[in-house]
Amino acid sequence: MPEGDTVHQAARRLHSALAGSVLTRSDLRVPKYATADLTGRSVLDVTPRGKHLLTRIEGGLTLHSHLRMDGSWKVYAPGERWSGGPAHQIRAILGTSEHTAVGYRLPVLELLRTRDEAKAVGHLGPDLLGPDWDPETALRNLLQDPARPLGEALLDQRNLAGIGNIYKSELCFLAAATPWLPIGELPAGTAERLVTAAKRLLEANRDRPARSTTGRRDPRLYVYGRAPRPCLRCGTPIRSANQGDGSRERHTYWCPRCQPGPTP
Template identity: 70%
Template structure:
């Protein structure tokens, strides 16, 4: 599932391509909205909310989409061949005179009134990349996270109801940078406010570039500390990076950690070292 910075970048690209222009072609290829008539409406803006995309249209309508694991939006100029996948995978088409945005494999395509957007995103915690993050966002995120002090840090960070935008990459990297295993109870973190501030800083610096760089090294083989590096040596101590499943199905994720640099319980519930 894309991280919040990837969704932010997708929203920025869609906004640049569509906002302020009228739709000359529009199709929602899902049963619930197959007959919706959007052609002629102006696109007002495309706004990210955590990992959700809200495309607001003239007339008080919002197209709510979510990428999850496989969904993608592609933007094509006039006459350019659509190449994001076979036609049967297309779920949404938003075209203007200048370009066409095509949504492939979108698991969520929902048309709702703009006034009812909270039905789709009202459950989310503070948005790490939202424009109002500094207006109480860190404090509210900490309040929500502290509400379940016994919950493993990795699971707590991934819960979009606590704070919106963190995916598996950042959950693993944040735990490493905090020096705790993903199974450490959140209430036992030594400085949780620093972890929240670091989450915001990492997504902020990566929001307009690919790669989710956490090490400061832009090279793909050097960009992460632990994520995706199972069986490889830790960049700090040389110990082998380990991996295990965390959480309950269907939200189970793969966790990555260094057994030497990160203190706390492991996946077997062993006592902290």
């Protein structure tokens, strides 16, 4: 699943391509909106909210999309060959005289009244890359269930918005705790530092073409995707197991020496 920094970059590309221009092509390939026609309307802006994308359109409309695991938006110039996947995977096309944005494999695509955006994103916690960022609220949200495993709490977008599976694993490493440690058992001050680190990492990677949490070009990540290679700090082989956010399982990575605490 894309992380908040990836979604932010996608929003910036879409905003640069579409905002301020009139739509000359509109094709929403979802049965509920198959007859919706947005041509002739101007795109006002494209705004990220956590892992959600809000494309606001003249007339009080918002096209809400979510990439989840496999979705993507690609932007093409006139005459450029579309290369984001086969035609049957296209879920949305928004075109202007200068650019065409094509949404592939979008699991969530809905047309809302802009005034009703809260129905789609109102449940989200403070956005790590958004103007609503509030570290005190994010910390309070994380700690409201002290028995919840740290990794699950970080992935829950209702606590703070923008952390995906990569940052979950990396932040647990930086906190020196396994993702299965109850968040209430973190040493004093660790949760506060974790929130600060999450903000710092997403901001640092917001404009990078390739994500790095180590500050290096290689390896870019401390633990994610590195099992069974040695830990960068202690040399112990990195381990992996499944852990979800309470709704689905995802691969999680940790160092059994640098990150004490319960494991599967």
